[in-house]
Amino acid sequence: MSAYRLHCVGESGNAYKVALMLEFCEYEWEPVFVDFFGGETRSAAYRSEINPFGEVPVLEIEGERIAQSGAILTHLAERSGKFGGQDEKQRLAILGWLLFDNHKFTSYYATLRWMVGLMKTGDPAVIDFLTKRALSAFSIVDKHLANRSFLVGDELTIADLSLVGYQYYEEDTGIDHSAFPNIQAWKRRIASLPRWKHPYDLMPRGFKGG
Ligand SMILES: N[C@@H](CCC(=O)N[C@@H](CS)C(=O)NCC(=O)O)C(=O)O
Structure with a gap:
Protein backbone atom coordinates (compact mmCIF):
# COMPACT_ATOMS: atom_id res chain seq x y z
CA MET A 1 0.00 0.00 0.00
CA GLY A 84 4.91 26.63 -1.35
CA GLY A 85 6.44 30.03 -2.17
CA GLN A 86 9.80 31.57 -1.34
CA ASP A 87 8.88 33.77 1.62
CA GLU A 88 6.03 34.90 3.88
CA LYS A 89 4.80 37.45 1.34
CA GLN A 90 4.49 34.76 -1.33
CA ARG A 91 2.87 32.33 1.10
CA LEU A 92 0.20 34.93 1.91
CA ALA A 93 -0.35 35.61 -1.79
CA ILE A 94 -0.75 31.85 -2.36
CA LEU A 95 -3.32 31.66 0.45
CA GLY A 96 -5.21 34.53 -1.17
CA TRP A 97 -5.34 32.67 -4.50
CA LEU A 98 -6.44 29.43 -2.83
CA LEU A 99 -9.34 31.28 -1.19
CA PHE A 100 -10.26 33.08 -4.42
CA ASP A 101 -10.13 29.77 -6.25
CA ASN A 102 -12.36 27.94 -3.79
CA HIS A 103 -14.87 30.78 -3.62
CA LYS A 104 -14.95 32.03 -7.20
CA PHE A 105 -12.62 30.54 -9.80
CA THR A 106 -13.24 26.83 -9.36
CA SER A 107 -16.59 26.82 -7.61
CA TYR A 108 -18.79 28.58 -10.18
CA TYR A 109 -17.05 26.98 -13.15
CA ALA A 110 -17.07 23.47 -11.67
CA THR A 111 -20.79 23.76 -10.95
CA LEU A 112 -21.41 25.04 -14.48
CA ARG A 113 -19.41 22.14 -15.92
CA TRP A 114 -21.34 19.69 -13.77
CA MET A 115 -24.69 21.01 -15.01
CA VAL A 116 -23.98 21.86 -18.65
CA GLY A 117 -20.93 19.75 -19.49
CA LEU A 118 -21.78 16.52 -17.69
CA MET A 119 -25.46 16.32 -16.68
CA LYS A 120 -26.65 18.45 -19.62
CA THR A 121 -29.42 19.93 -17.53
CA GLY A 122 -30.11 23.01 -15.42
CA ASP A 123 -32.37 26.02 -15.04
CA PRO A 124 -31.37 28.60 -17.71
CA ALA A 125 -31.35 31.38 -15.08
CA VAL A 126 -28.94 29.37 -12.92
CA ILE A 127 -26.74 28.59 -15.93
CA ASP A 128 -26.71 32.29 -16.85
CA PHE A 129 -25.73 33.25 -13.29
CA LEU A 130 -22.94 30.66 -13.13
CA THR A 131 -21.65 31.60 -16.59
CA LYS A 132 -21.41 35.29 -15.68
CA ARG A 133 -19.67 34.53 -12.38
CA ALA A 134 -17.23 32.12 -14.07
CA LEU A 135 -16.46 34.64 -16.84
CA SER A 136 -15.79 37.32 -14.24
CA ALA A 137 -13.36 35.08 -12.34
CA PHE A 138 -11.68 33.99 -15.61
CA SER A 139 -11.18 37.65 -16.61
CA ILE A 140 -9.46 38.43 -13.32
CA VAL A 141 -7.03 35.53 -13.69
CA ASP A 142 -6.42 36.20 -17.39
CA LYS A 143 -5.53 39.82 -16.63
CA HIS A 144 -3.21 38.79 -13.79
CA LEU A 145 -1.38 36.36 -16.10
CA ALA A 146 -0.87 38.95 -18.86
CA ASN A 147 2.70 39.72 -17.82
CA ARG A 148 3.78 36.72 -15.77
CA SER A 149 4.27 32.98 -16.20
CA PHE A 150 2.79 31.82 -12.91
CA LEU A 151 0.33 33.26 -10.40
CA VAL A 152 2.82 33.99 -7.61
CA GLY A 153 6.51 34.78 -8.12
CA ASP A 154 8.43 33.30 -11.04
CA GLU A 155 7.86 29.63 -10.38
CA LEU A 156 5.06 27.10 -10.19
CA THR A 157 3.29 27.07 -6.82
CA ILE A 158 0.27 25.34 -5.32
CA ALA A 159 -1.73 28.44 -6.31
CA ASP A 160 -1.25 27.42 -9.96
CA LEU A 161 -2.09 23.79 -9.22
CA SER A 162 -5.29 24.81 -7.47
CA LEU A 163 -6.58 27.19 -10.13
CA VAL A 164 -5.50 25.15 -13.14
CA GLY A 165 -7.32 22.03 -11.88
CA TYR A 166 -10.43 22.36 -14.03
CA GLN A 167 -8.73 23.78 -17.13
CA TYR A 168 -7.81 20.44 -18.70
CA TYR A 169 -11.32 19.01 -18.89
CA GLU A 170 -12.81 19.25 -22.34
CA GLU A 171 -16.59 19.19 -21.85
CA ASP A 172 -18.45 22.03 -23.55
CA THR A 173 -19.72 24.44 -20.88
CA GLY A 174 -20.64 27.19 -23.32
CA ILE A 175 -17.60 29.23 -22.27
CA ASP A 176 -15.29 30.34 -25.06
CA HIS A 177 -11.85 29.63 -23.62
CA SER A 178 -10.08 31.34 -26.52
CA ALA A 179 -11.29 34.63 -25.01
CA PHE A 180 -8.73 34.03 -22.24
CA PRO A 181 -5.41 33.68 -24.10
CA ASN A 182 -3.23 34.17 -21.01
CA ILE A 183 -5.02 31.37 -19.19
CA GLN A 184 -4.56 29.16 -22.26
CA ALA A 185 -0.81 29.91 -22.40
CA TRP A 186 -0.44 29.29 -18.63
CA LYS A 187 -2.31 25.99 -18.92
CA ARG A 188 -0.01 24.89 -21.77
CA ARG A 189 3.04 26.03 -19.77
CA ILE A 190 2.04 23.83 -16.83
CA ALA A 191 1.22 20.91 -19.13
CA SER A 192 4.72 21.10 -20.60
CA LEU A 193 6.37 20.49 -17.20
CA PRO A 194 7.95 17.08 -16.56
CA ARG A 195 5.53 14.62 -14.86
N1 LIG B 1 -13.46 23.10 -1.51
C1 LIG B 1 -13.43 21.68 -1.77
C2 LIG B 1 -14.43 21.35 -2.84
C3 LIG B 1 -14.52 19.86 -3.07
C4 LIG B 1 -15.71 19.51 -3.94
O1 LIG B 1 -16.62 20.32 -4.15
N2 LIG B 1 -15.68 18.29 -4.44
C5 LIG B 1 -16.80 17.83 -5.24
C6 LIG B 1 -16.29 16.97 -6.37
S1 LIG B 1 -15.27 17.91 -7.46
C7 LIG B 1 -17.69 17.02 -4.34
O2 LIG B 1 -17.24 16.05 -3.77
N3 LIG B 1 -18.95 17.42 -4.24
C8 LIG B 1 -19.92 16.70 -3.48
C9 LIG B 1 -21.04 17.59 -3.06
O3 LIG B 1 -20.92 18.82 -3.16
O4 LIG B 1 -22.02 17.04 -2.59
C10 LIG B 1 -12.03 21.26 -2.18
O5 LIG B 1 -11.33 22.08 -2.78
O6 LIG B 1 -11.61 20.14 -1.87
Whole structure:
Protein backbone atom coordinates (compact mmCIF):
# COMPACT_ATOMS: atom_id res chain seq x y z
CA MET A 1 0.00 0.00 0.00
CA SER A 2 1.36 3.45 -0.93
CA ALA A 3 2.07 6.02 1.79
CA TYR A 4 -0.23 8.44 -0.06
CA ARG A 5 -3.76 7.34 -0.99
CA LEU A 6 -5.99 9.81 -2.77
CA HIS A 7 -9.75 9.23 -2.47
CA CYS A 8 -10.88 10.58 -5.81
CA VAL A 9 -12.72 10.25 -9.09
CA GLY A 10 -11.27 11.24 -12.46
CA GLU A 11 -13.92 13.85 -13.25
CA SER A 12 -13.10 15.84 -10.09
CA GLY A 13 -10.85 18.78 -10.85
CA ASN A 14 -10.53 19.33 -7.10
CA ALA A 15 -9.05 15.85 -6.76
CA TYR A 16 -6.88 16.47 -9.82
CA LYS A 17 -5.24 19.46 -8.10
CA VAL A 18 -3.92 17.08 -5.44
CA ALA A 19 -3.06 14.27 -7.90
CA LEU A 20 -0.92 16.71 -9.90
CA MET A 21 0.84 17.93 -6.75
CA LEU A 22 1.65 14.33 -5.77
CA GLU A 23 3.09 13.77 -9.26
CA PHE A 24 5.12 17.00 -9.23
CA CYS A 25 6.46 16.08 -5.77
CA GLU A 26 7.47 12.71 -7.25
CA TYR A 27 5.66 10.87 -4.48
CA GLU A 28 4.51 7.30 -4.84
CA TRP A 29 0.74 7.39 -4.47
CA GLU A 30 -2.36 5.48 -5.40
CA PRO A 31 -5.90 6.57 -6.28
CA VAL A 32 -8.76 5.13 -4.22
CA PHE A 33 -11.86 5.23 -6.43
CA VAL A 34 -14.89 6.96 -4.91
CA ASP A 35 -18.19 6.17 -6.63
CA PHE A 36 -19.11 9.85 -6.67
CA PHE A 37 -21.68 9.50 -9.47
CA GLY A 38 -23.28 6.56 -7.64
CA GLY A 39 -23.82 8.76 -4.56
CA GLU A 40 -21.01 7.44 -2.35
CA THR A 41 -20.03 10.89 -1.00
CA ARG A 42 -23.62 11.39 0.16
CA SER A 43 -23.71 8.14 2.13
CA ALA A 44 -23.64 8.17 5.93
CA ALA A 45 -20.72 5.73 5.87
CA TYR A 46 -18.57 8.00 3.67
CA ARG A 47 -19.39 11.04 5.80
CA SER A 48 -18.64 9.32 9.09
CA GLU A 49 -15.61 7.31 7.98
CA ILE A 50 -13.92 9.22 5.14
CA ASN A 51 -14.94 12.88 5.00
CA PRO A 52 -17.56 14.72 7.08
CA PHE A 53 -17.73 17.37 4.29
CA GLY A 54 -19.13 14.69 1.97
CA GLU A 55 -16.63 15.52 -0.80
CA VAL A 56 -13.63 14.32 -2.74
CA PRO A 57 -10.69 14.78 -2.53
CA VAL A 58 -9.41 13.22 0.66
CA LEU A 59 -5.73 12.44 1.02
CA GLU A 60 -4.73 9.64 3.34
CA ILE A 61 -1.17 9.86 4.62
CA GLU A 62 -0.09 6.93 6.74
CA GLY A 63 -3.68 6.42 7.88
CA GLU A 64 -4.42 10.13 8.64
CA ARG A 65 -7.03 11.73 6.38
CA ILE A 66 -7.03 15.34 5.18
CA ALA A 67 -9.92 16.97 3.30
CA GLN A 68 -10.15 20.19 1.22
CA SER A 69 -7.77 20.52 -1.72
CA GLY A 70 -6.40 23.84 -0.44
CA ALA A 71 -5.52 22.34 2.94
CA ILE A 72 -4.03 19.24 1.32
CA LEU A 73 -1.92 21.29 -1.12
CA THR A 74 -0.67 23.50 1.73
CA HIS A 75 0.24 20.45 3.80
CA LEU A 76 2.06 18.79 0.90
CA ALA A 77 3.96 22.01 0.15
CA GLU A 78 5.12 22.19 3.76
CA ARG A 79 5.96 18.49 3.89
CA SER A 80 7.89 18.45 0.61
CA GLY A 81 9.38 21.93 0.79
CA LYS A 82 8.18 22.40 -2.82
CA PHE A 83 5.74 24.77 -4.57
CA GLY A 84 4.91 26.63 -1.35
CA GLY A 85 6.44 30.03 -2.17
CA GLN A 86 9.80 31.57 -1.34
CA ASP A 87 8.88 33.77 1.62
CA GLU A 88 6.03 34.90 3.88
CA LYS A 89 4.80 37.45 1.34
CA GLN A 90 4.49 34.76 -1.33
CA ARG A 91 2.87 32.33 1.10
CA LEU A 92 0.20 34.93 1.91
CA ALA A 93 -0.35 35.61 -1.79
CA ILE A 94 -0.75 31.85 -2.36
CA LEU A 95 -3.32 31.66 0.45
CA GLY A 96 -5.21 34.53 -1.17
CA TRP A 97 -5.34 32.67 -4.50
CA LEU A 98 -6.44 29.43 -2.83
CA LEU A 99 -9.34 31.28 -1.19
CA PHE A 100 -10.26 33.08 -4.42
CA ASP A 101 -10.13 29.77 -6.25
CA ASN A 102 -12.36 27.94 -3.79
CA HIS A 103 -14.87 30.78 -3.62
CA LYS A 104 -14.95 32.03 -7.20
CA PHE A 105 -12.62 30.54 -9.80
CA THR A 106 -13.24 26.83 -9.36
CA SER A 107 -16.59 26.82 -7.61
CA TYR A 108 -18.79 28.58 -10.18
CA TYR A 109 -17.05 26.98 -13.15
CA ALA A 110 -17.07 23.47 -11.67
CA THR A 111 -20.79 23.76 -10.95
CA LEU A 112 -21.41 25.04 -14.48
CA ARG A 113 -19.41 22.14 -15.92
CA TRP A 114 -21.34 19.69 -13.77
CA MET A 115 -24.69 21.01 -15.01
CA VAL A 116 -23.98 21.86 -18.65
CA GLY A 117 -20.93 19.75 -19.49
CA LEU A 118 -21.78 16.52 -17.69
CA MET A 119 -25.46 16.32 -16.68
CA LYS A 120 -26.65 18.45 -19.62
CA THR A 121 -29.42 19.93 -17.53
CA GLY A 122 -30.11 23.01 -15.42
CA ASP A 123 -32.37 26.02 -15.04
CA PRO A 124 -31.37 28.60 -17.71
CA ALA A 125 -31.35 31.38 -15.08
CA VAL A 126 -28.94 29.37 -12.92
CA ILE A 127 -26.74 28.59 -15.93
CA ASP A 128 -26.71 32.29 -16.85
CA PHE A 129 -25.73 33.25 -13.29
CA LEU A 130 -22.94 30.66 -13.13
CA THR A 131 -21.65 31.60 -16.59
CA LYS A 132 -21.41 35.29 -15.68
CA ARG A 133 -19.67 34.53 -12.38
CA ALA A 134 -17.23 32.12 -14.07
CA LEU A 135 -16.46 34.64 -16.84
CA SER A 136 -15.79 37.32 -14.24
CA ALA A 137 -13.36 35.08 -12.34
CA PHE A 138 -11.68 33.99 -15.61
CA SER A 139 -11.18 37.65 -16.61
CA ILE A 140 -9.46 38.43 -13.32
CA VAL A 141 -7.03 35.53 -13.69
CA ASP A 142 -6.42 36.20 -17.39
CA LYS A 143 -5.53 39.82 -16.63
CA HIS A 144 -3.21 38.79 -13.79
CA LEU A 145 -1.38 36.36 -16.10
CA ALA A 146 -0.87 38.95 -18.86
CA ASN A 147 2.70 39.72 -17.82
CA ARG A 148 3.78 36.72 -15.77
CA SER A 149 4.27 32.98 -16.20
CA PHE A 150 2.79 31.82 -12.91
CA LEU A 151 0.33 33.26 -10.40
CA VAL A 152 2.82 33.99 -7.61
CA GLY A 153 6.51 34.78 -8.12
CA ASP A 154 8.43 33.30 -11.04
CA GLU A 155 7.86 29.63 -10.38
CA LEU A 156 5.06 27.10 -10.19
CA THR A 157 3.29 27.07 -6.82
CA ILE A 158 0.27 25.34 -5.32
CA ALA A 159 -1.73 28.44 -6.31
CA ASP A 160 -1.25 27.42 -9.96
CA LEU A 161 -2.09 23.79 -9.22
CA SER A 162 -5.29 24.81 -7.47
CA LEU A 163 -6.58 27.19 -10.13
CA VAL A 164 -5.50 25.15 -13.14
CA GLY A 165 -7.32 22.03 -11.88
CA TYR A 166 -10.43 22.36 -14.03
CA GLN A 167 -8.73 23.78 -17.13
CA TYR A 168 -7.81 20.44 -18.70
CA TYR A 169 -11.32 19.01 -18.89
CA GLU A 170 -12.81 19.25 -22.34
CA GLU A 171 -16.59 19.19 -21.85
CA ASP A 172 -18.45 22.03 -23.55
CA THR A 173 -19.72 24.44 -20.88
CA GLY A 174 -20.64 27.19 -23.32
CA ILE A 175 -17.60 29.23 -22.27
CA ASP A 176 -15.29 30.34 -25.06
CA HIS A 177 -11.85 29.63 -23.62
CA SER A 178 -10.08 31.34 -26.52
CA ALA A 179 -11.29 34.63 -25.01
CA PHE A 180 -8.73 34.03 -22.24
CA PRO A 181 -5.41 33.68 -24.10
CA ASN A 182 -3.23 34.17 -21.01
CA ILE A 183 -5.02 31.37 -19.19
CA GLN A 184 -4.56 29.16 -22.26
CA ALA A 185 -0.81 29.91 -22.40
CA TRP A 186 -0.44 29.29 -18.63
CA LYS A 187 -2.31 25.99 -18.92
CA ARG A 188 -0.01 24.89 -21.77
CA ARG A 189 3.04 26.03 -19.77
CA ILE A 190 2.04 23.83 -16.83
CA ALA A 191 1.22 20.91 -19.13
CA SER A 192 4.72 21.10 -20.60
CA LEU A 193 6.37 20.49 -17.20
CA PRO A 194 7.95 17.08 -16.56
CA ARG A 195 5.53 14.62 -14.86
CA TRP A 196 2.39 16.52 -15.93
CA LYS A 197 -0.43 14.16 -16.79
CA HIS A 198 -4.04 14.62 -17.85
CA PRO A 199 -6.59 13.97 -15.05
CA TYR A 200 -7.91 10.84 -16.76
CA ASP A 201 -4.40 9.40 -16.86
CA LEU A 202 -4.07 9.81 -13.09
CA MET A 203 -7.46 8.89 -11.65
CA PRO A 204 -10.20 6.38 -12.54
CA ARG A 205 -13.27 7.81 -14.24
CA GLY A 206 -16.74 7.36 -12.78
CA PHE A 207 -19.20 9.12 -15.10
CA LYS A 208 -21.27 6.70 -17.15
CA GLY A 209 -23.56 9.15 -18.93
CA GLY A 210 -22.87 11.81 -21.54
N1 LIG B 1 -13.46 23.10 -1.51
C1 LIG B 1 -13.43 21.68 -1.77
C2 LIG B 1 -14.43 21.35 -2.84
C3 LIG B 1 -14.52 19.86 -3.07
C4 LIG B 1 -15.71 19.51 -3.94
O1 LIG B 1 -16.62 20.32 -4.15
N2 LIG B 1 -15.68 18.29 -4.44
C5 LIG B 1 -16.80 17.83 -5.24
C6 LIG B 1 -16.29 16.97 -6.37
S1 LIG B 1 -15.27 17.91 -7.46
C7 LIG B 1 -17.69 17.02 -4.34
O2 LIG B 1 -17.24 16.05 -3.77
N3 LIG B 1 -18.95 17.42 -4.24
C8 LIG B 1 -19.92 16.70 -3.48
C9 LIG B 1 -21.04 17.59 -3.06
O3 LIG B 1 -20.92 18.82 -3.16
O4 LIG B 1 -22.02 17.04 -2.59
C10 LIG B 1 -12.03 21.26 -2.18
O5 LIG B 1 -11.33 22.08 -2.78
O6 LIG B 1 -11.61 20.14 -1.87
